[in-house]
Amino acid sequence: MLKLEKRPQPSQLWIYLTPLIAVLATMAAGSVLFAFLGKDPVVAIRTIFWDPLFSEFAFYYRPQLLVKGAPLVLIAIGLSLGFRAGIWNIGAEGQYIIGALTGAGVGLAFYPLDAWFVFPLMVIAGALGGWAWAMIPALLKVRFGTNEILVSLMLVYVAEQLLASMSLGLMKNPEGRGFPGSRNLQHYESAHNAELITGTGMHWGVVAAFIAVITAYVLLNRHILGYHIRLTGQAPRAARFAGVVPARLVLFCLGTAGALAGLAGMFEVAGPAGQVSIDFNVGYGFTAIIVAFLGRLHPVGILLAGALLALTYIGGEIAQSQLGLPAAAIQLFQGMLLFFLLAIDVMTNYRLAWQRREVA
């Protein structure tokens, strides 16, 4: 009889092996899915994972890796802090939207002023917007003990309504001939989050993502606050004994995650997206949850996982246009990744053991 046995120590090998196996299992299960949809699985997998990097048109797709990866990594870093402490912010998508709205709002308010301080002010406004949106579940949790998972998730839908309202109303382009959506910030130089080096995809959001990775690494490994975050996640009672004030940690983790998600939204709206529009958000806030777990809640892991998920976004778009795969199939594919990861994760703390069936 096959039996799960708890390991005396978490296996270091499996910690690194799990994400790799999860990716392979997702590819296998994804192939079956694509085959059922009537597509050649090998071609589909190659289109998603290979073509963006090495095909004839890779020069166009490669910069996209940074463009798609940066918001994922930025958001996931913020989420990972909370996840490590057992604080579950599921509403990064909403914080991302609000950050974009406040960031773009500041930019649009200054239009057409040409000044150096417009963009920095937008950055601050974006971070503050996301932070404030995350403070709603945080304060409710600290004050009334509400569940932050539900509140933060529900606020995503509120944020989406707000986005629709803004792009149809307050922020609508007065010169847009009635089309929904704001002015395009790409055409407003003081507010444009332009590529820092042309043709690379490198913009300020990518820089912020790298800074976030390094800061989070230092915080978690070298700073007392990061230690308290890890301690709270692993042994909440020991954390209180050590002197951690749980409420402060909730405020810090949700606040940081919100601010980073808000920054991601702001960099996106001022750069690659260009304008506030009804369909501005494409699910980075939710995909970032997968990124955070796939990266083992470890900053460097998140960097790699962000790149991988960015790849599936780009590859998914190619597969949609070239193979006619439905968009939902790609989302399913990303979801499977998280599913397999969590399932295989059991092996980190448990091992399989053959056991003789004992005769009664």
Add this chain to the structure above:
Amino acid sequence: MTGTLLSIDGLTKAYPGVIANDDVSFDIREGEVHALLGENGAGKSTLVKMIYGLVKPDEGHMRLNGSPYAPAAPHAARASGVAMVFQHFSLFEALDVAENIALGMESPPPMRDLAKRIREVSELYGLPLDPTRTVGELSAGERQRVEIIRCLLQEPRLLIMDEPTSVLTPQEVEILFETLRKLRDEGVAILYISHKLEEIRALCDHATILRLGKKVATCTPSETTARELAEMMVGSTLQSPESAPHAAGDVVLELDRLSVASPSQFGTSLRDLSLELRMGEVLGIGGVAGNGQDELLAALSGEIRSAKGALRLKGRDIGPLGPIARRRMGLLSAPEERLGHAAAPDMSLTENAMLTGAQREGLVRHGLLQWGKARSFAEAIIERFDVRTPGAGTVARALSGGNLQKFVIGREVMQRPEVLIVNQPTWGVDASAAAAIRQALLDLASQGAAVLVISQDLDELMEISDRFGALNEGRLSEIRPARGLSVEEVGLMMGGAHGMEVAHV
């Protein structure tokens, strides 16, 4: 009534890395109280788990009333007439007594009949118990009665009791013993597990002594001295902790009518605790489990804040201060629960050294952690307190209970506390480690620190305390010099028989 009831022959059980039982053989006769004596880790639990069908032996066999006996599961053991009262109760606090008993039965009778049976049996054996009371309101002694009556309703021929007196006051112990003697006289065999020697001498007819999984001796306890029993159990002569003579100094910690609400629903709130703790003394706080010990530790460590003026350290009001500020002022503590409270199970010993050592050992500078220093601090603890582990990188949960306890106590002692609060410092720790921990506490006191020991082990408290008080339902008894206190006086301070009726036998 002298026939052999259960015959155990060559039972062996090995776990990875340790042989829990090695070729153990002995007989239990009808109508006797048979003691199973041994230190923590001697293999007592594994042995009774095999008898009760929870663990299957690797080798050896048992015979019950002459026929082969190999229970596959506890219900098979119960069907054969073997019942067991565990040290840790398995009761639902929100349900009443009768409901709890019904849950433990294979085919419970209708509730009304069951309530009647519970009344009959409890009266018959001198353990009065109201079947309609909610278990959450019962004292530990009454909860134990629920477990015992659950067993007695099955009319067992062999009753196994695992350290039953660890939750009782001396007066409650006497009531329990009356019940057990009555059962014995009716022909029931009782397997009594304990490491408390005086109890065994008072109650048991025969004793089997285990050491490191092997049976090392059998004896008749009433004809053997406690010291002889102890030496058979430990296998060497025991070193009693020695206290250097010292005079109690100034008051450092002062509790003035400290009242604290328990954070958990069935916890015990502290009511009007007043005491003065002096430099250089060891103050022992006894009491049956669940009478406010956890809450007292939390209120002193700073995990629970208290009202202004109720708690003063060196004259300064520390009620509103958290654990970190109190540590800076020299008040350190070690909670009872090692894994998950005193230490984080999945963190290394280095990381666990950081847990309380961050402030006083200078392991943090400008918020940045000094891992190198933390590692040397952990290594220093491991060396001085003889913690058996491959190294400071080992995770806490990989250590045995005794070794982790030495680490946890050592971590606080090494930080040169001015006041040290410990809860159950030697719980589940083998005798030599326990002696080392007690010695460390005494040494600390003789160097001028004030030590407050909360413990349920009365022998331990009497051995190391200068003064003694007891917690009972969240209140503190009068505090008296420990020297010269009789067992009866201590029992009364712990709440006597808690108003439980004495057996009408």
